[in-house]
Amino acid sequence: MALQSIAGLFFFSFLAWLISENRGQVRLKSVGIGIAIQLALGVILLKLPAFRDFFLVLNDVVLSxxxxxxxxxxxxxxxxxxxxxxxxxxxxxxxxxxxxxxxxLILLMSALSALLFYWKILPIVVRRFSWCLQKTMGLGGAEGLGVSANIFVGMVEAPLFIRPYLSQMTRSEIFTLMTCGMATIAGTVMVLYASILKGTLPGVMGHILTASVISAPAAITISKIMVPETRELTSGQLS
Structure with a gap:
């Protein structure tokens, strides 16, 4: 099963390369880093006891x-x-x-997200994820912020984090932002799924959150293969 999953990573990357709009500009180093990050996140989030305990606590919070x-x-x-x-x-x-x-439940999660943003808690978390993506996968500041926000909020709210920079972003950056929005799960919907599936899958919140986090570098990898970056990256930070 593990070999099948790893083979799938390379197969879909190759498939994205076949339909890429500019194969010559695809950066193999970024693709390799993206795949490596996915594998590392899978091991860290699913195998380390500390993260398993964290997900159990998170599941209890969702149930509450x-x-x-x-x-x-x-x-x-x-x-x-x-x-x-x-x-x-x-x-x-x-x-x-x-x-x-x-x-x-969706309304409750939306209100909590707004409250966490007002208290400057959510922006701090997003900035940390953004910094990691910028350093590891070479994303621009605005692009990294948008992708990181997609992990925690919906596809509609995430671009609002970088609204002043949207008009300056390159075609590749916009495509990456859209791809990550489709690949990740909004926090409100995440909790909804967890509440529905709690009786079927133990620790479901941990599984959904893990899938959403791993999907971010996966979406970046695929998007950068299909629409490679050919222009200067857009800077930008969350105020």
């Missing part, structure tokens, strides 16, 4: 948020929001109504 949200929706909407059903549920799961169970 979901329980608190369900308590509120039950108080307001009754059984529509997750309270005891006044009738027998013939089909398992049919009592789950997205508008009353999932949307409130």
């Amino acid at each position: 948020l979901e329980e608190a949200t369900r308590a509120g929706t039950t108080f307001v909407f009754g059984y529509l929001g997750g309270g005891p059903l006044p009738f027998d549920e013939i089909f398992p799961g049919s009592g789950f109504i997205f508008a009353f169970r999932a949307m409130p």
Whole structure:
């Protein structure tokens, strides 16, 4: 299985090279670094006990948020929001109504994200990820910020981090930003998936977060192969 996964990394990289708009400008060093980062992140996030314990704690936090949200929706909407059903549920799961169970959780996570941004906690985390991507994969400042933000917030919110620089970004940088937006999972949706899959997959939040983090260098690698950088990188920092 491990060999199959590693072979898949190289196969999809080769496939991206075949459809690249400028094969001669593809930087093999960046591709190799991107693949190496994915493998390293996989080992670190999935094998080291410290990270496994962290993901278990994170999973408990998600469950606590979901329980608190369900308590509120039950108080307001009754059984529509997750309270005891006044009738027998013939089909398992049919009592789950997205508008009353999932949307409130998304609103809660959106509010928490805004609060973390206001308290300058989220920008600090994003800056750290951005610095790592700039140093390892040679991204521009604005590009690194946008990609890092995509790991934690949605595809709509991430470009707002670098709004003053969007008009200056190169075609390759814009493509990378879009690719990472498609590859990663927004924090609000991440929590929603975890709440839905908690009974099926133990420690689901850790799996989803790991997939989202690993997808960032993967998306950068693929995007830089398909649309290589041929112009000067766009600088930019998060204020």
